[in-house]
Amino acid sequence: MRSRNSEITIHRPEGLSTELRRAWHRAMDDSPDYANPFLAPEFAAGVGRYRAGARVAVLHEHAEPVGFLPYERNSFGVGRAIGLGLSDAQALVHRPGVTWDTQELLKACGLSVFEFDHLVEEQKPFGRHVTGTFASPVIDLKDGDGDDSYAEWLRGAYPGLAKTTLKKERRLARDLGEMRFVFDERDPRALPTLMRWKSAQYRRTGRMDRFARPWIVDLVNHLYQVREEHFTGVLSVVYAGDRPVAAHFGPRSRTVFAPWFTAYDPELRYYSPGLIMHLRMAQAAGRDGVRLMDLGRGDKEWKDWLKTRELRVGEGFATRPHPVAAAHRLWRRPVRGLRNTVLAHPGLREPADRLLKTVGTLRTSSGRADSRAG
Incomplete structure (x- = not known):
């Protein structure tokens, strides 16, 4: 549980004060787990310029900012890591030794569920909410x-x-x-x-x-x-x-x-x-x-050629007891499960790629025909 000397405040990412940005940068500098540019306040602020639901939860200990969770929230209280689908690294960026109660965090953010798909491995308080971990190849330069x-x-x-x-x-x-x-x-x-x-x-x-x-x-x-x-x-x-x-x-x-x-x-x-x-x-x-080139999650032949090792990233849903959270999980988990099954098995992945390319060819041909007809 968090102490009486702790609090969580909510901010627009593009509206963070200079002091809060500096504290976020210090937290990035304190751990190589958080050195990825997708975990920087500048990325969150960029998304915030174009996404109305973008927010940052700031964890304070003894009035000092010690942790930062960028996320997006819709009107139903469904949350997701900021830039989900675009970002190759997601985390609550924090100073060494800082921890949090996930239920209290979600409540403070007004979220019934928080979805992630590239969570860095260090995030222990989110651990029981991880439904799968995946390789993220890197090149040590x-x-x-x-x-x-x-x-x-x-x-x-x-x-x-x-x-x-x-x-x-x-x-x-x-x-x-x-x-x-x-x-x-x-x-x-x-x-x-x-x-x-x-x-x-x-x-x-x-x-x-x-x-x-x-x-x-x-x-x-x-x-x-x-x-x-x-x-x-x-x-x-x-x-x-x-x-x-x-x-x-x-x-x-x-x-x-x-x-x-x-x-x-x-x-x-x-x-x-x-x-x-x-x-x-x-x-x-x-x-x-x-010093590190993070190629991101995903099985690609060229990544296997170039990588020197792999990190692990997690996907899953942190939830509070709520009907919206249950409905979101029921809707999203089968989609993710099917996608991950296809990606994990070359025998399925190659036919899926061929099917997508066929669809793409038909779509492109259709677009050219429409253009000529116009």
């Missing part, structure tokens, strides 16, 4: 030596991939022009190109097009402008000659870089531009002081 060429670094870091990747890069340079990589591209014209490529990829593969949602477009455009110590929006681009080949946008903190949206020119897919992008980013991020 070494200190970059500025004198090493990219080719030398690649042969040392990924000898199995080096020959094939360098061959494709040389072929791309011969076909289109000299290869050039910009880790922190400030030309704003590159960001709409990335979004256009990514939208096309979502449609081809039958996935939900995130960039069809205006608030996500607005959020990414906003985060691209954020350049703070604990959160910087990084846009990276691979060029061949003057032509952009692949692009990526994602956040970084001082020590952690989180790949987020990667896409490439589909006409150039046979050169493996997405893999080239991730390898180039890994080298550049290491040279720029990043």
